[in-house]
Amino acid sequence: MTKASTHTALLWIVATGFFMQALDTTIVNTALPSIAHTLGVPALAMQPIVVAYTLTMALLTPASGWLADRFGTRRVYFTAILLFVIGSLCCASAHTLNQLIVARVLQGVGGSMLLPIGRLAVLRTISGERYVSALALISVAGQVGPILGPTLGGWFVEAFSWHWIFLINVPIGACGLLAVNRYLPDGASRDTPRFDMIGCAMLSLCMVACSLAIDVPMHSNRAAWSACLFVIGLAAALAYIPYARRAPNPLFRLGLFREPNFSVGLIGNLIARIGSSAVPFLVPLLLQLQLGYTPLHSGLMMLPAALAGTVAKRWIAPLIRRFGYEAFLLVNTLIVGGSIVAFALFSRGTPIAIEIAVLAVFGAANSMQFAAMNSVTLKGLSMVDAGSGNSLFSMVQMLAIGLGVSIGGGLVNLFAAEWGSAALGFRLSFICVGVITLISALVFRRLDNESGGRPAPIATRAAQR
Known part of the structure; x- marks a missing residue:
């Protein structure tokens, strides 16, 4: 296969990964009432399945570039797609809200690495003016996902069942796994600097605490729990400042x-x-x-x-x-x-x-x-x-x-x-x-x-x- 063909295949792999990630942030929204009815919970209690996905991606995004450098782009991107597909299957198999939330977290682990690592692979493989054109192609996939998501989700619910909003990722992901092994560069390095686990843990604690503070269930002590979680989140963010001043590689x-x-x-x-x-x-x-x-x-x-x-x-x-x-x-x-x-x-x-x-x-x-x-x-x-x-x-x-x-x-x-x-x-x-x-x-x-x-x-x- 020629170099141009390899580059084209790489772009399609990355664009497909970005499409799956972008699609899954919107396709769920129109299916929430149907999912809630099946699981026996109020439709307005379904926001945790959206929050779990986006918050997980927020927590793991900083580590994606380091993981690609340390273990290789191909290996990490393959793992990301695999986790995303497994998470999708678990979502479709969920029988309770808590099971669905856990499955969405697993989806988010894979989704958090799809765009950053894919973009890194393109940057390392394609240079010059062609890199800008490559990014434009990838961005189109990110735009098409949110456009199709709500309508596709509604159609799946009416024509089949809500389970298909997650099962659609399986054949797409399977094709992606085969293509990644063949076309994606490796790029592992033994000289990768240490990842700042402490700094990442501080900022992760801040985000999780602030998110949970807003999502505390309705009960008599809700205000106290929310205030406590906000204080924990603020303390974690403030503690990062002196830490970052001292750390050699924050x-x-x-x-x-x-x-x-x-x-x-x-x-x-x-x-x-x-x-x-x-x-x-x-x-x-x-x-x-x-x-x-x-x-x-x-x-x-x-x-x-x-x-x-x-x-x-x-x-x-x-x-x-x-x-x-x-x-x-x-x-x-x-x-x-x-x-x-x-x-x-x-x-x-x-x-x-x-x-x-x-x-x-x-x-x-x-x-x-x-x-x-x-x-x-x-x-x-x-x-x-x-x-x-x-x-x-x-x-x-x-x-x-x-x-x-x-x-x-x-x-x-x-x-x-x-x-x-x-x-x-x-x-x-x-x-x-x-x-x-x-x-x-x-x-x-x-x-x-x-x-x-x-x-x-x-x-x-x-x-x-």
């Missing part, structure tokens, strides 16, 4: 935060994504539980948001060049937050054209928001810090998705219990998560305009995700 150098836009972008990303990440979880539940939509219909209703987001990506660079990051993010954040609040107006009497228009506005603005936030956060980092900064940034993205689902689902349960109306619970929850997104506009006002409004190469690659 997981994330404190020097990353001397770049002002990185710090501001990281905080703004976390707050903005908490609000917008609740939408893919709450909207299908609203459409099915309150408006009477079928799983397939609710999945199709998510298409306008995904398609509008894909189309809007081409507008980002011209708008940023004209208005700058601060002005663009300020206005666009208001649009994203406002469109989330508008979901509170959805009812059985709302014309479907208005629902589609709101979803399309949210999808377009949210897509541009993500790309602009990614770009401004990473564009000022040096080449030395780019890899580490991107890894930390990926952790925050995954953490925000989990927090958004936990906060969104928790608010619906809280308001529904307080006011005795699930419909009112959904309305108030959309208002709250929309306001959370709007708050991030205040954070983006602190961006450093001296670094310029022109997207840098690192930022351009980030915007493709």
Whole structure:
């Protein structure tokens, strides 16, 4: 086989892995009511199966590059696909909510390594201008997954059963395993520096504690448990600061935060994504539980948001060049937050054209928001810090998705219990998560305009995700 053919096969392997990972973050959402009915639990108690997947990926993402260096790209990527497939089979075989949560954790272990290691394999194999084109192909797979996910999930539920949203990964993964052994480079190194296990454990404890603090079950001591877990998470984060100053090779150098836009972008990303990440979880539940939509219909209703987001990506660079990051993010954040609040107006009497228009506005603005936030956060980092900064940034993205689902689902349960109306619970929850997104506009006002409004190469690659 020629070198060009080998490169093409490598790109398809990595793109397929990214597709599976991206698909699994959205395909579950439209099937949640059906899964809940089978398992005998309320649909609004299903957020742990989403949070378990995203939080696991956040915890293990920093270790993926080290594992590839230490044990070889081919071996680790093969293991990642294998774990993802085994986790998918366990998800389809689950008979209780706890079993499904454990299976989603196993899926997340494999999913956490698919994109970072695949991207590393492409970087080591393909260089020059072809690398940019290769990343563009991989990013398309990441965009197609969320577009097909909700509709495919709804169709599987109606045509077969919810189990097929997980079983679909098995034949795809089997083909991937065969291709990895043949086409993926090895790349193991005996000179790999030691991995910072202590630093990783501190930050992992911080993320887990903060996530559990929001997801504490409803009982009389909930406030005390939540406060205790938040304190543990904060203490772990603060303890990392003196540790990183002394450690010879910390997981994330404190020097990353001397770049002002990185710090501001990281905080703004976390707050903005908490609000917008609740939408893919709450909207299908609203459409099915309150408006009477079928799983397939609710999945199709998510298409306008995904398609509008894909189309809007081409507008980002011209708008940023004209208005700058601060002005663009300020206005666009208001649009994203406002469109989330508008979901509170959805009812059985709302014309479907208005629902589609709101979803399309949210999808377009949210897509541009993500790309602009990614770009401004990473564009000022040096080449030395780019890899580490991107890894930390990926952790925050995954953490925000989990927090958004936990906060969104928790608010619906809280308001529904307080006011005795699930419909009112959904309305108030959309208002709250929309306001959370709007708050991030205040954070983006602190961006450093001296670094310029022109997207840098690192930022351009980030915007493709």
